[in-house]
Amino acid sequence: VQLVESGGGLVQPGGSLRLSCAASGFAFSSSVMRWARQVPGKGLEWVSSIYSDGSTYYANTVKGRFTISRDNAKNTVYLQMDSLKPEDTAVYVCAIDEIRKGKGTLVTVSS
Numbered sequence: 001v002q003l004v005e006s007g008g009g010l011v012q013p014g015g016s017l018r019l020s021c022a023a024s025g026f027a028f029s030s031s032v033m034r035w036a037r038q039v040p041g042k043g044l045e046w047v048s049s050i051y052s053d054g055s056t057y058y059a060n061t062v063k064g065r066f067t068i069s070r071d072n073a074k075n076t077v078y079l080q081m082d083s084l085k086p087e088d089t090a091v092y093v094c095a096i097d098e099i100r101k102g103k104g105t106l107v108t109v110s111s
Helices: none
Strands: 002-006 009-011 017-024 033-038 045-050 056-058 066-071 076-081 090-095 105-109
Touching: 002 090, 017 033, 017 090, 017 105, 033 066, 033 076, 045 066, 045 076, 056 066
Parallel strands: 009 105
Antiparallel strands: 002 017, 017 076, 033 045, 033 090, 045 056, 066 076, 090 105
């Protein structure tokens, strides 16, 4: 299993970023894919999930601002993040579960 995130960076409050996760080594189209985030000193927060049937889940902290999507032809899952807040600052990790996850991409929301 390989999960490689990209798209992180520095953005001002109220701005947007789109994260991507390129997946390989498993049956992507039939797997649930998740985004989580981690702040140093805190546990992993599960942010969003997308299931094989396209149904989605969002944590209350991001509902209405983040959108998860997947492209099964490209084995890629995305996280569109809008109306970003300073408290969204974290390392964002693409994951199948707590064991199978990528290394993450840093998102910093600051003016």
